[in-house]
Amino acid sequence: DSGVTQTPKHLITATGQRVTLRCSPRSGDLSVYWYQQSLDQGLQFLIQYYNGEERAKGNILERFSAQQFPDLHSELNLSSLELGDSALYFCASSLSGPPLHFGNGTRLTVT
Amino acid sequence: GIQVEQSPPDLILQEGANSTLRCNFSDSVNNLQWFHQNPWGQLINLFYIPSGTKQNGRLSATTVATERYSLLYISSSQTTDSGVYFCAVQGDMRFGAGTRLTVKP
Numbered sequence: 001d002s003g004v005t006q007t008p009k010h011l012i013t014a015t016g017q018r019v020t021l022r023c024s025p026r027s028g029d030l031s032v033y034w035y036q037q038s039l040d041q042g043l044q045f046l047i048q049y050y051n052g053e054e055r056a057k058g059n060i061l062e063r064f065s066a067q068q069f070p071d072l073h074s075e076l077n078l079s080s081l082e083l084g085d086s087a088l089y090f091c092a093s094s095l096s097g098p099p100l101h102f103g104n105g106t107r108l109t110v111t
Numbered sequence: 112g113i114q115v116e117q118s119p120p121d122l123i124l125q126e127g128a129n130s131t132l133r134c135n136f137s138d139s140v141n142n143l144q145w146f147h148q149n150p151w152g153q154l155i156n157l158f159y160i161p162s163g164t165k166q167n168g169r170l171s172a173t174t175v176a177t178e179r180y181s182l183l184y185i186s187s188s189q190t191t192d193s194g195v196y197f198c199a200v201q202g203d204m205r206f207g208a209g210t211r212l213t214v215k216p
Contacts, residue, residue, distance in 0.1 A: 002156070033203065043197065043206035056203045088152055097202050098142040099159035105152055 003027065004093050004103035012109045018079040021106045025072055025093030031055070032074040033100060034066055038087035049074055050096065081110045113138045115200055115207035123213045124188050132183040132210045134198035142202060143174050145183050148195040148209070157183070157196075188214045 003026035013019055025032050034046040036059075045058035049068035060066075063081075068074045078085060086109050092100040114137035124130055134143070145157040158165050158172040160181065165172050169188075174181040185192055195209040 035206075042208050043199075045203045045205060048203055058203060090154060092204075098204060099144055099156060100199075100204055101156060102146070102154040105154075107152070 002101040002103060004091060004101055006089075006091050006103035006106050008106060009104065010107050010109075012111065013081060014111055015081055015083060017081050017110075018077065019081065019108065021076040021078070021089055021091075021108075023074045023076070023091030023093075023103060025074070025091075026101055029093035029095055029101075030072065031094045031096055032068055032072070033092040033094075034060075034074070034076050035090040035092065036087045037090060037105075038084075043090075046076070078108070083110050086110045113140070113201055113205055115198060115205055117196075117198060117207035117210050119210060120208065121211045121213075123215065126188060126190060126214055126216050128188050128214075129184070129186045130188060130212070132185070132196050132212075134181040134183070134200075134207055136179050136181075136200050139176060139179065140200040141176075142200060142204070143176075143181055144199050144204065145172055145181070146197045146199065147192075148197065150194055154197075185212075188212075190214050190216055 005024040030051045033048045046060040048056040066076045088105045090105045092102045116135045147155045162176045171184045197209045199206045
């Protein structure tokens with residue numbers, strides 16, 4: 001068990017809808033990272049937060065947004081969902097930088 | 112940005128065999144991790160190894176940062192070693208495409 005908690009484990013929704021994925025980092029970790037794993041794109045870095053502030057941005061679509069709250073948990077919001085957004089979404093945490101510890105992921109299916 | 116290439120893309124072994132997985136990167140790095148994604152999709156942290164050599168049981172890893180590669184060694188493979196092995200580099204951990212390992216009984 002990595003200590004990183006992601007909810008929900010599975011999510012099924014329709015195109016055009018909006019969903020929120022939640023991540024609780026390991027105790028003591030200040031950084032949270034979000035990744036998307038799809039069949040055709042592999043594991044893609046989306047965004048990193050450190051102690052509530054955005055630190056790095058990767059291939060995150062404008063329809064997606066994230067934030068890290070004062071209690072350090074993070075949420076990834078996905079809106080106007082498309083079929084291609086179906087993927088496994090991972091959250092990882094670290095004290096500051098690497099090494100990263102990953103949660104078990106949220107599997108999103110858009111129908 | 113930095114490019115990460117892993118080889119081979121697929122590897123099939125008999126139980127008990129040894130294997131070497133390779134990760135090449137296009138620029139110098141100061142962070143590198145190896146992960147195992149098991150058949151249930153979980154990403155397991157194997158090694159944080161920006162340089163040098165580490166060992167953990169039947170697994171070991173070596174990173175030669177000056178030559179821009181890292182190697183993951185699996186000895187006496189078991190069926191539970193099956194899955195996809197990823198290396199990831201740099202601060203935001205850019206992932207390679209992975210090596211899919213299948214260990215047959």
